[in-house]
Amino acid sequence: MGVRNKKKETLLRLDSKTLDARFLKEIQTGLNCSPFESEAVLDVVKEVYFPFLDEQSVKAPPGKITLIAVRADEPAGKPIFECEKQSVCLTVHRGSEDDRILQEQGPAGFRQARILDLCQEALSQGALLTREDLAYRVFFVSPRTITRDLNILRQTDPDVIIPLRSTVHDIGPVLTHRTRIVHLALEGKTMTQICRMMRHSPQAVNNYLATFVRCVHLKRKDMQVGQIAFLLRRGKALVQQYLDIISECESDKNMSYHLEELLRLGTCSNRGEKSGRRRQHDE
Numbered sequence: 662m663g664v665r666n667k668k669k670e671t672l673l674r675l676d677s678k679t680l681d682a683r684f685l686k687e688i689q690t691g692l693n694c695s696p697f698e699s700e701a702v703l704d705v706v707k708e709v710y711f712p713f714l715d716e717q718s719v720k721a722p723p724g725k726i727t728l729i730a731v732r733a734d735e736p737a738g739k740p741i742f743e744c745e746k747q748s749v750c751l752t753v754h755r756g757s758e759d760d761r762i763l764q765e766q767g768p769a770g771f772r773q774a775r776i777l778d779l780c781q782e783a784l785s786q787g788a789l790l791t792r793e794d795l796a797y798r799v800f801f802v803s804p805r806t807i808t809r810d811l812n813i814l815r816q817t818d819p820d821v822i823i824p825l826r827s828t829v830h831d832i833g834p835v836l837t838h839r840t841r842i843v844h845l846a847l848e849g850k851t852m853t854q855i856c857r858m859m860r861h862s863p864q865a866v867n868n869y870l871a872t873f874v875r876c877v878h879l880k881r882k883d884m885q886v887g888q889i890a891f892l893l894r895r896g897k898a899l900v901q902q903y904l905d906i907i908s909e910c911e912s913d914k915n916m917s918y919h920l921e922e923l924l925r926l927g928t929c930s931n932r933g934e935k936s937g938r939r940r941q942h943d944e
Contacts, residue, residue: 674741675797678729683746724754728798730788731826734896741791747894749786751779752864753799772800773810778862780824784838785868787895789826822860840902842869846923847906847916874924876903 688699735744910916
């Protein structure tokens with residue numbers, strides 16, 4: 662048996678998370694093409710369409726990047742090359758807040774302040790980042806540096822949940838992670854309470870709930886699991902769990918009430934919190 666070439670393996674994994682690699686995977690899976698045939702189709706697509714695509718017209722908003730990551734519902738033991746991928750848009754730099762962190766805490770402090778939110782942001786879009794994604798696609802440092810950052814984050818807060826692909830088993834099934842947030846909203850928990858309990862950013866929680874709300878609307882149009890999964894670009898397993906939650910609401914008046922509030926507002930409310938803070942201030 663030959664000696665493993667770890668650098669080559671890393672490059673192969675990174676190469677499998679490109680738009681070309683995702684297109685080839687889709688062609689091979691969806692149309693049952695051979696690798697040779699799918700490469701030929703990709704070449705034709707590039708030849709026909711690419712001259713008419715203005716690269717300058719496709720720009721990510723300031724502070725954001727778009728990258729290809731492994732879908733969250735892919736099992737942890739599955740090789741990266743065989744996994745389904747999808748695009749995610751991540752907020753790397755938030756503006757003046759991150760300028761201040763960089764000035765006061767340096768690059769290491771900046772990375773440690775952003776890693777958790779970036780992982781949650783990717784997960785809320787249905788994907789899981791890896792150490793290599795963070796190292797080579799986001800911060801341009803070594804994976805060893807990212808590992809040190811992760812260790813510091815866990816030492817600072819032992820209960821912190823960092824949803825990386827390598828630690829998906831540590832945080833439990835991804836589907837349970839998402840449905841737990843939906844359940845909390847349907848129990849009447851506010852955005853602040855959910856963020857504190859699940860250690861998620863408001864943006865990540867909003868994304869989870871927005872997907873659930875869209876699922877409810879599609880269910881009420883009598884669409885089936887497969888149709889909803891296709892339209893939402895989510896796995897059938899997640900959609901089925903959301904449908905089970907909708908069924909729960911039918912027999913629970915409290916959940917039913919908060920479901921209608923969720924549909925009306927598009928997210929969980931924070932009512933009562935401002936008045937609560939105002940009362941504390943008055944006291």
